[in-house]
Amino acid sequence: MRVSLFITCYNDTLFPATGKSVVRVLERLGHTVEFPPAQTCCGQMHWNTGYQAEALPLLQRFVDQFREAEAVVVPSSSCVAMMRDHYPKMAAELDDDRLTEDVEALLPKVFEFSEFLTRRLGLEDVGAYYPHRVTYHASCHGLRSLSLGDGPLRLLKAVRGIDLVALDRVEQCCGFGGTFAIKNAAVSSAMLEEKISAVRDTKADTCTACDNSCLMHLQGALHRQHTGVKTLHLAEILAGDQEVQG
Amino acid sequence: MSAGPLDPTTAPTFPIAAKAAMEDSQLRKNVRHATDVIQAKRTRVVDEMPDWQGLREAGKQIREHTMRHLDFYLELFEMNCTRAGGVVHWARDAAEARRIVVGLVRASGSDEVIKIKSMTTEEIQLNPALEAAGIHPYETDLAELIIQLGQDQPSHIVVPALHKNREQIREIFQRTMHLPELGDRPQDLADAARLFLREKFLRVKTGVSGANFLIAETGGVCVVESEGNGRMCLTLPETLITVAGIDKVLPRYQDLEVMLQLLPRSATGERMNPYNSIWTGVDPEDGPRVFHVVLMDNARTEILADDEARQTLNCIRCGACQNACPVYRQTGGHAYGSVYAGPIGAILTPQLQEMHHAQSLPYASSLCGACYEVCPVKINIPEVLIHLRNKVVVQNTSGIAGLFDLEAVAMKAMAAIFRSERRFRAAQRLGRIAETPLVRKDEQGQGWISWLPGMLGGWSQTRDLQEMPKETFRDWWEKRSGHENE
Numbered sequence: 001m002r003v004s005l006f007i008t009c010y011n012d013t014l015f016p017a018t019g020k021s022v023v024r025v026l027e028r029l030g031h032t033v034e035f036p037p038a039q040t041c042c043g044q045m046h047w048n049t050g051y052q053a054e055a056l057p058l059l060q061r062f063v064d065q066f067r068e069a070e071a072v073v074v075p076s077s078s079c080v081a082m083m084r085d086h087y088p089k090m091a092a093e094l095d096d097d098r099l100t101e102d103v104e105a106l107l108p109k110v111f112e113f114s115e116f117l118t119r120r121l122g123l124e125d126v127g128a129y130y131p132h133r134v135t136y137h138a139s140c141h142g143l144r145s146l147s148l149g150d151g152p153l154r155l156l157k158a159v160r161g162i163d164l165v166a167l168d169r170v171e172q173c174c175g176f177g178g179t180f181a182i183k184n185a186a187v188s189s190a191m192l193e194e195k196i197s198a199v200r201d202t203k204a205d206t207c208t209a210c211d212n213s214c215l216m217h218l219q220g221a222l223h224r225q226h227t228g229v230k231t232l233h234l235a236e237i238l239a240g241d242q243e244v245q246g
Numbered sequence: 247m248s249a250g251p252l253d254p255t256t257a258p259t260f261p262i263a264a265k266a267a268m269e270d271s272q273l274r275k276n277v278r279h280a281t282d283v284i285q286a287k288r289t290r291v292v293d294e295m296p297d298w299q300g301l302r303e304a305g306k307q308i309r310e311h312t313m314r315h316l317d318f319y320l321e322l323f324e325m326n327c328t329r330a331g332g333v334v335h336w337a338r339d340a341a342e343a344r345r346i347v348v349g350l351v352r353a354s355g356s357d358e359v360i361k362i363k364s365m366t367t368e369e370i371q372l373n374p375a376l377e378a379a380g381i382h383p384y385e386t387d388l389a390e391l392i393i394q395l396g397q398d399q400p401s402h403i404v405v406p407a408l409h410k411n412r413e414q415i416r417e418i419f420q421r422t423m424h425l426p427e428l429g430d431r432p433q434d435l436a437d438a439a440r441l442f443l444r445e446k447f448l449r450v451k452t453g454v455s456g457a458n459f460l461i462a463e464t465g466g467v468c469v470v471e472s473e474g475n476g477r478m479c480l481t482l483p484e485t486l487i488t489v490a491g492i493d494k495v496l497p498r499y500q501d502l503e504v505m506l507q508l509l510p511r512s513a514t515g516e517r518m519n520p521y522n523s524i525w526t527g528v529d530p531e532d533g534p535r536v537f538h539v540v541l542m543d544n545a546r547t548e549i550l551a552d553d554e555a556r557q558t559l560n561c562i563r564c565g566a567c568q569n570a571c572p573v574y575r576q577t578g579g580h581a582y583g584s585v586y587a588g589p590i591g592a593i594l595t596p597q598l599q600e601m602h603h604a605q606s607l608p609y610a611s612s613l614c615g616a617c618y619e620v621c622p623v624k625i626n627i628p629e630v631l632i633h634l635r636n637k638v639v640v641q642n643t644s645g646i647a648g649l650f651d652l653e654a655v656a657m658k659a660m661a662a663i664f665r666s667e668r669r670f671r672a673a674q675r676l677g678r679i680a681e682t683p684l685v686r687k688d689e690q691g692q693g694w695i696s697w698l699p700g701m702l703g704g705w706s707q708t709r710d711l712q713e714m715p716k717e718t719f720r721d722w723w724e725k726r727s728g729h730e731n732e
Contacts, residue, residue, distance in 0.1 A: 009664065012719045013674050014712075019719035035723050041664040046657060048613060050635030054661035061665065085629070140614035173572045177612025184610060185704030186265040190576040191612070192708065220709025223694060 001031045004069035006062070006110075008076045009041035015212045021239035022075050022113055025126055028241070036065040044082040047090075049179045059090050063102045071120065072106070075113040075235050077142030077210045083110055085145055112142060113235055114210050118151040124158045130240040131161030135204040137195070137218065138170050139211035152210055152234055159237060167207075168198040176217035189221075196221045199229060207231050251371045252399045254595050257583025259606035264581040273409050277401075277578040280408045281569040287515025288566060288620070295511070304504045305623040309560035312497055313550060319462040319495045320541065326465025327539060330527025337542040340370035346540050347372060347454065347487055348379045354485035354536065356381070356452040362469060362476040363387030364456025365403055365563060366489050368585040369598070370544065372454070383454070384446045386475040388439050395422040401579030401587060404513045404565035409578045443475060453483035453534070457490035458562070459505060460539070463498045466526040467539065470509065470519035477521050486534040492541050493559040505562060508622035512564035545598045554633045558593050560623045565590075567617035567627060573610060582607060589617035593630045601637055608634035652701065671720070678714050685713045 003026055007019045023033050043058035062083075066072050074080050084107060091100040117123045136156060142148040156164050175181065175191025182188075195218065199207050207222070207229055209215050215231040222229045257263065268274060292298050312319055324334045335350075337343035351359055359376065361367065361383050373383045373394075385394040389407040393400055396418040400406030407415070416430045419438050428438055455476070459468040467488055469476055480486060496505065502524075510516045528537045549558055568574050568588030579587030583604065584595040592611055596604040608631050617627040643654040663673045685693040693713030698706040705711065 007719050009670070013677065014714060016715055016717060016719035016722055020722060023723075035720070037720060037724075038667045040667065040670045043664075046661055048632055048635070049657065050608075050632070050637075050639035051654075051657045051661065052636045052639075054657060057661075058664055086632075140612070140616075144615035144619055171616075173612050173614035173616070175572070175612055177614065180609065180612045181709075182701060182704040184261050184264065184573075185707055186261065186268060187573055187576050187610075188612070188704075189708040190268055191572050216711075217709065220705070220711060223688075223710045223712075224696070224708065 002034060002070045003031050003116075004034045004036060004066055004072045006039055006042075006066065006072050006074045006079070007035070008074060008079045010216075011075060011212055014216065015233065018075050018212055018233040018235050021233065021235040022073065024239040025117075025128075025235060026073070029121070029123070029126060034069075039065045042079045042082050043090075044079055045178055047082065047086055052090075052093075056090055056094060059087055059094075059103070060099060063099060063106060066106060066110075067102060069106075069109060071116065072110045073113055073116045074110065075210075075233060076212065077112045077139050077146055077148065078213060080110060080112040080115075081141035081145035083107060112146055112148065112210060114142075114152045114155055115146060115148060117155060117238075124154045126155065126158070126238050128158070128238045128240050129160040129242045130206075130237045132206050133163040133165060133202075133204045134206045134208055134237065135165050135167045135199060135202040136170070136234075137167055137174065137199075137207060137209040137214060139209050139214045140173050142210045143171055148210065155234065155238060156208070159240075160242075162237075165202045165204055167202055169194070174214045174217050176214050178213070181217060192217060192221050196225065196227070200227060205229060206237070208234050208237055210234050251368075251374060252580065252582075252584050253371070254584045254599050254604040255602075257604070260581060260583070260610040261606060263583055264577040264610070267577045267581040272411070272414075273578050274576065276409050276411045276414075278575055279411075280405065281575055284405070284515055284569045288512060288569070289515075291511045291515050291517055295507075301504060301508055302622055302624050305508045305562075306560065308496065308501050308504060309562075309623050310557075312495060313493075313556055313559055315497075316492065316495065316550060319497055320492055322462040323460050323465055323495055324541070326463065327460075327467075327527060328465070330465045332465065332527045332537045332539055335538060335540045337540050337544070339544050340542070343370050343489060343540050343542045343544065344372055344375040347489060348375060348381065350485070350487050350538050350540075351376065351381050351452055351454075352379070354452040356450065356485070358382045358384065358446075358450045359452045359454045359487075360384050360386050360446055360450045360479050360483065361390070362453070362455040362479045363390045363406070363471065364454070364489065365400075365585055366456045366491050366542065367454065368400055369491075370489070370542070372489070384443070384450065386443050386446070386479055387471070388436070388473055388475070391439060391443070392418060395419070399580060400585055402565055402568055403563050403586065403588075403590070409580070443478075447475075447478045447482050451483055452485045453479040453487070455479060455486065455488045457488050457494050457539075458509070459502065460490055460495045460541075461499050461502070461524075462495055464526055466499070466524050468502065468522070468524045470506070470523070471521045472514065472516075472519060474521050477523055480523050480525060481533050483534055485536040485538075487538045487540065489540045489542060491546055492543055493546050493561075509562055509564050512566040512620065512622040545600055548600055549597045552597075555593070555597060555630050557625050558590075558597060558630055560625055561590055561594070562623060563590075564622055566620040566622065570616040570620045571611075572614060572616065573612065582610070589627045589631075590625075593627055593634060596634060596638075601634070601641065605638045605642075608632075608638060671718075674714075674718050678716075681714060 043055035046055035175188040219231040392407040402408040574588040592607040695711040
């Protein structure tokens with residue numbers, strides 16, 4: 001399949017390793033990856049913070065870049081949630097029939113990375129090897145907007161060498177919430193502390209999720225507290241294979 | 247917590263109030279424990295329902311239909327209630343509602359009232375108004391009694407004293423009921439409250455209630471509760487005065503079939519409330535001889551006029567969103583500066599203030615969606631929060647003010663960057679240069695930022711930030727494609 005990668009602005013800038021891993025997994029599975037270079041941001045930060053006028057032009061930009069795609073893969077559950085939950089309404093708000101039709105046609109082809117593997121391709125075992133103790137945090141948007149369910153866990157269970165351990169209160173928010181982490185820093189930090197304490201209790205050396213924004217938040221405190229626990233996007237674990245790791 | 251009534255017009259902003267609330271470790275422990283217990287009970291009785299999602303959808307449809315035809319159903323209620331011997335009053339706002347109630351209590355010839363737990367009377371701060379008029383209100387709901395005796399404020403819609411534990415309640419009862427020997431078993435506390443209240447039930451001739459539902463088809467009013475104290479207030483007094491928001495109406499008696507399944511399971515994790523009272527007008531043989539209903543707007547029609555926020559009015563006050571909310575879990579209810587706390591408070595309170603006050607509340611959420619997931623009438627709270635955030639931004643950044651608002655300037659600059667690939671690449675490069683003075687290497691030789699300036703400082707109070715990688719994904723991709731093409 002011809003897969004178009006929407007890397008998202010923050011993965012592009014801060015977490016290129018995630019993008020490389022997505023490319024590695026998809027190519028290992030025999031698919032062709034394309035990267036439309038004019039892509040930037042889905043508009044989530046602006047939309048969710050109340051800057052709707054600033055978010056609206058980013059919708060047209062996304063549609064222009066990916067209109068012809070066979071499938072769009074996005075390694076960020078919150079960005080996909082942004083599109084599914086809000087793009088139809090945004091198009092309606094712009095009162096643009098062409099854009100509304102484009103959005104309707106495009107959205108069913110947009111997949112969060114783990115969702116693409118489990119639901120579009122019907123896979124669980126992608127041939128990965130990762131010999132570490134790992135715990136999985138269910139990012140809110142993946143959990144509630146995308147209903148990812150146990151898809152990411154099934155992918156992880158199939159990884160060779162992995163010691164997968166459940167996280168207590170796995171469905172509780174880590175407290176990131178975009179600008180919430182700054183505007184309500186004290187509350188956000190208290191929420192994060194509960195999550196970090198649950199991660200520590202698992203004795204895992206790696207914490208994973210389908211969203212680097214949550215992981216950046218977790219990583220911030222895991223590093224500050226010298227826990228030695230590292231954070232890795234699910235794609236980075238699935239990209240691991242015997243030759244590289246072994 | 248002492249202080250006066252929770253008043254959104256004077257309350258500190260949420261981040262400030264939340265920080266103060268979180269310093270009370272006992273309060274946080276109480277809130278976590280209580281919300282965990284209620285949530286576990288709710289989950290158990292919701293999971294046993296095979297048609298829960300269907301019920302939620304039915305609840306949503308009933309409420310949406312009602313709001314679309316609110317004028318019709320309100321007048322139908324008025325007609326049927328009047329026909330059954332009730333007297334209907336209309337109040338434009340809180341002040342008018344207070345004036346009407348004070349007048350009705352005076353006319354009843356009593357200088358005391360017994361009260362059923364009612365968030366609407368909390369919303370309009372009825373008790374201070376009654377006291378100012380020389381009328382003593384007695385709260386009869388156990389939790390409201392604890393709040394009243396402790397000179398406290400409610401922190402939860404359904405469980406107003408949720409922030410207090412048994413030991414703290416015993417202390418309040420010992421002190422205010424003059425019972426130095428009072429034990430701390432639940433039974434001891436219930437006995438003390440029973441003795442204290444029974445005398446009021448028998449003596450006081452006027453009762454004040456809220457309403458869970460107003461039934462348009464019959465003119466009836468429905469109140470559900472757990473203790474039976476509400477039933478006492480509804481049956482023993484000679485005069486009963488009910489204060490209800492105009493959003494409380496339901497079209498048909500039959501709609502209770504859906505609502506009385508959704509509400510108790512969501513609110514207290516019970517299959518049914520122990521006491522379900524429905525009364526219609528007055529009966530010469532039984533119960534109060536005089537019955538008044540005050541139908542209050544208090545900004546609800548403004549909410550109704552906003553088609554994106556209208557769903558706020560569908561709320562049936564179950565408090566499930568509060569129990570599920572990870573923010574409320576940390577702060578408790580008082581930080582919201584309103585009797586309506588938690589996610590529903592974050593959308594309801596600013597709108598009840600016509601968006602003039604409580605502007606920090608729409609931001610008091612990480613948008614995690616746990617509230618929407620448990621809402622029995624499927625109010626998409628995150629969607630309304632985002633809508634209200636936009637209203638706040640438009641209100642605060644239009645015109646000249648926007649030019650001096652640091653956040654607005656930064657957001658507009660970011661938006662311009664995202665509109666152009668060239669500018670986006672330049673910003674990525676610039677970011678790496680700008681962060682350089684802040685980066686420190688750790689033992690592994692990895693660069694980290696532990697201090698950030700200005701408004702970003704909130705992040706670095708408890709969190710580090712890894713330095714930006716030397717190469718963006720798109721740079722890597724270009725290099726790789728370049729090699730492939732060679």
